[in-house]
Amino acid sequence: MEKFLEKLSKEVAEAFKKAGYDENLGKVGISNRPDLCEYQCNGAMSGAKIYKKAPIMIANEVGELLKDSASFSKVEVCPPGFINLNVSDAFLTDYICEVALDKKFGVDVADDSNKKRYIIDYGGPNVAKPLHVGHLRSAVIGESIKRIIRYMGHEAIGDIHLGDWGLQMGLVIAAFKESHPDLVYFDDTFTGEYPKEAPFTVSDLEEIYPKASARSKEDEAFKDEAMACTKKLQDGVRGYRALWHHIIDVSVTDLKRNYDNLNVEFDLWKGESDVHDVIPGMVEEMKAGGFAHISEGALVVDVAREDDTKEIPPCMILKSDGASLYNTTDLATIKVRVKDYNPDAIIYLTDKRQELYFEQVFRCARKTGLVSDNVTLTHIGFGTVNGKDGKPFKTRDGGVMRLEYLIKDINDKMYEKILSGREVSEEEAKEISSTVALSAIKYGDLSNQAGKDYIFDTERFMSFEGDTGPYLLYTMVRIKSILRKFAEAGGDIDSCKIMSTKENESKKNLLRKLATYNEMMEGAFAELAPHKICAYLYETANLFNSFYHETKILSEEDEELKKTYIAILKLTLSICEDCISCLGFEAPDKM
Numbered sequence: 326m327e328k329f330l331e332k333l334s335k336e337v338a339e340a341f342k343k344a345g346y347d348e349n350l351g352k353v354g355i356s357n358r359p360d361l362c363e364y365q366c367n368g369a370m371s372g373a374k375i376y377k378k379a380p381i382m383i384a385n386e387v388g389e390l391l392k393d394s395a396s397f398s399k400v401e402v403c404p405p406g407f408i409n410l411n412v413s414d415a416f417l418t419d420y421i422c423e424v425a426l427d428k429k430f431g432v433d434v435a436d437d438s439n440k441k442r443y444i445i446d447y448g449g450p451n452v453a454k455p456l457h458v459g460h461l462r463s464a465v466i467g468e469s470i471k472r473i474i475r476y477m478g479h480e481a482i483g484d485i486h487l488g489d490w491g492l493q494m495g496l497v498i499a500a501f502k503e504s505h506p507d508l509v510y511f512d513d514t515f516t517g518e519y520p521k522e523a524p525f526t527v528s529d530l531e532e533i534y535p536k537a538s539a540r541s542k543e544d545e546a547f548k549d550e551a552m553a554c555t556k557k558l559q560d561g562v563r564g565y566r567a568l569w570h571h572i573i574d575v576s577v578t579d580l581k582r583n584y585d586n587l588n589v590e591f592d593l594w595k596g597e598s599d600v601h602d603v604i605p606g607m608v609e610e611m612k613a614g615g616f617a618h619i620s621e622g623a624l625v626v627d628v629a630r631e632d633d634t635k636e637i638p639p640c641m642i643l644k645s646d647g648a649s650l651y652n653t654t655d656l657a658t659i660k661v662r663v664k665d666y667n668p669d670a671i672i673y674l675t676d677k678r679q680e681l682y683f684e685q686v687f688r689c690a691r692k693t694g695l696v697s698d699n700v701t702l703t704h705i706g707f708g709t710v711n712g713k714d715g716k717p718f719k720t721r722d723g724g725v726m727r728l729e730y731l732i733k734d735i736n737d738k739m740y741e742k743i744l745s746g747r748e749v750s751e752e753e754a755k756e757i758s759s760t761v762a763l764s765a766i767k768y769g770d771l772s773n774q775a776g777k778d779y780i781f782d783t784e785r786f787m788s789f790e791g792d793t794g795p796y797l798l799y800t801m802v803r804i805k806s807i808l809r810k811f812a813e814a815g816g817d818i819d820s821c822k823i824m825s826t827k828e829n830e831s832k833k834n835l836l837r838k839l840a841t842y843n844e845m846m847e848g849a850f851a852e853l854a855p856h857k858i859c860a861y862l863y864e865t866a867n868l869f870n871s872f873y874h875e876t877k878i879l880s881e882e883d884e885e886l887k888k889t890y891i892a893i894l895k896l897t898l899s900i901c902e903d904c905i906s907c908l909g910f911e912a913p914d915k916m
C-alpha cells in the first residue's frame with residue numbers, strides 16, 4: 326500500500342509540477358517543528374538553486390496551488406521557503422480506513438514471487454551448561470527477528486545451533502568416568518544395548534561441567550584425559566557416543582523448558598555435532614581448490630583484501646594437530662545449510678565481540694565457494710547485559726546469573742505486584758504475572774538497539790509507567806476493557822467505522838501515528854531492528870493515552886462519534902497486537 330508520506334508527497338509534487346518546477350521537489354516529511362505544523366516540504370530551498378529564484382517565491386507559488394486542496398487543512402509558507410502543512414481530517418480518515426481494511430494494516434508483504442527463505446541462528450547454548458543471562462539476548466532478539474521476517478511474508482527457519490561437540494563434552498565424560506569407572510559405557514568389551522535411562526540428572530550435569538572445566542585449567546593430566554575422551558567420542562566409540570546421547574537428551578529437555586518459558590521456539594535443534602562428518606570433505610575441497618594453505622603448521626585460508634582498513638587475519642581451518650575449530654564447524658554448517666535448505670539469507674546472533682570472527686567466516690565461505698553471492702550472510706552482534714553498576718550482570722555473590730533464576734525472580738516480583746491491590750485469584754495472578762513479566766524482560770532488552778550494552782534494571786523494566794513492556798500491556802488492557810464494555814452494552818465492534826470528525830488534536834495525532842505503522846514495520850524489517858517497533862509502540866501508547874484522557878468514549882452521546890472512537894480503539898489495539906507479537910510476547914485480557 327502506498328505510504329502516507331508518499332501520498333502527501335504526491336499531492337505536493339503535483340503542485341510543484343503545475344507551477345513549472347521539478348516534481349521531485351515535492352517531498353513531504355514529518356515536521357521537525359510540531360508546534361508549527363504536522364508536515365513540511367523543504368523543496369523550495371533546493372529548487373532555488375536550480376531555478377535561480379528566491380525560495381520564498383517558489384514556496385508561495387506552490388503554496389497558492391495547494392491552498393484549495395481538500396487534502397490539507399492548513400498550508401503556510403514561512404521564510405526562507407518552508408511549506409508547512411496540516412493534513413485534513415478527511416484525507417487522513419480515508420487513508421486510515423484503507424489501513425484498517427488491510428490484513429497487515431498497509432504493510433507490503435512478500436508473495437510467492439518474491440518470498441525469501443531465511444535461516445536464523447540464534448541459540449548457541451552449550452550442552453551441559455545452564456543458560457545464563459548472556460543467552461537472553463540472542464534468544465530474545467533472534468526470536469523477534471524471526472517473527473518480523475515471517476510477518477513480512479517470508480519463510481524463517483530458526484536453528485538453535487547447539488554447542489554439543491567439542492572439549493566441553495569430553496570434560497563431562499572424563500569427570501563422569503572418574504567418578505563412575507565401572508559403568509558399562511566405559512567397558513570396551515561390552516557389546517549389548519546401553520541403558521535407556523541416563524545415569525545423571527540435569528542438576529548433576531550442572532555440577533559436573535563447571536568443576537571439570539575449572540579442574541582442566543590446573544590439572545594437566547585431567548585435561549589430557551578429557552581430550553582423549555573428546556577424541557573417542559568424535560571417533561565414534563560406542564559407549565562414549567551412548568553417554569553423549571544421554572547428555573544431549575537430558576540437556577535438551579532442560580533447554581526446551583527454559584526457552585519455552587521465554588516463548589522462544591526453534592524449528593531446528595541441530596548442533597555442531599551434526600556437521601562433524603562433513604568437515605573432512607570440506608577441508609579437502611578447500612585444499613584442492615587452492616584456497617587453504619599451511620601457515621605455521623595450521624591450515625588457513627587468507628581472507629584479507631587490499632581495501633581493508635583494518636587487519637583481517639586468515640581464517641584457520643585446522644589446528645596444527647589436525648583438530649577442527651569453532652570456525653570449521655560454522656563453515657561446515659554453512660555448507661550443510663546451503664545444501665539442505667537452499668536459503669536466501671543466513672542471520673547469526675551472537676555477542677558483538679564475535680564480529681571479526683564472523684567477518685572471517687563469511688569471507689572464507691564466499692571465497693571457497695561454500696556459498697554463492699546470492700546468499701546474504703549477516704551477523705547481528707549484540708551488546709552486554711550489565712547490572713546497575715555498569716558491569717556485566719552478575720549474581721549477588723559475583724557468579725554468572727542463570728537465566729532461569731533471573732526469570733523466576735521477575736516472575737515472583739510481578740506476581741506480588743499483580744496480586745496486591747487487585748481483585749484477582751491467585752491462579753489468575755499467576756497467569757497474568759508470567760505474561761507481564763515476560764514483556765518486562767523482552768521489552769527491556771528489545772527496546773535497546775541490539776549493538777548497545779544495556780543495564781538490566783529489574784525495577785524499571787517492571788514498572789507500569791514509562792518506556793516498558795508492562796506499560797504497553799497496561800495500555801492495551803485498557804483498550805480491551807473499553808471494547809469489552811462496549812460489546813457488553815450491546816455494541817457491535819466490527820460494524821464500527823472510522824468517520825471524519827471535526828478537528829480533535831489528540832485523536833488526529835493518534836491516527837497520524839497509526840498511518841505510519843506500515844512504513845515503520847517495513848523499516849524494522851529492512852534493518853532487522855526490533856527496537857524500532859518498540860519505539861513506535863511507546864509513542865503510540867502515549868498518543869492513545871492522551872486521546873483517552875481527553876475524550877469521553879463510552880459516555881459519548883453522539884452515537885456516530887462513539888462508533889468512530891471504538892473503531893479507532895480497535896485499530897490501535899490490532900496494530901499494537903501485531904507489534905508485540907513480532908516482539909515475542911502477548912497481552913493479557915486484564916491486569
Ligand code: ARG
Pocket residue numbers: 446448449450451486487488655673674675
Ligand atoms: N556455542 C557458542 C558459544 O557458546 C555460540 C554459538 C553461536 N553461533 C554460531 N553459529 N557460532 O560461544
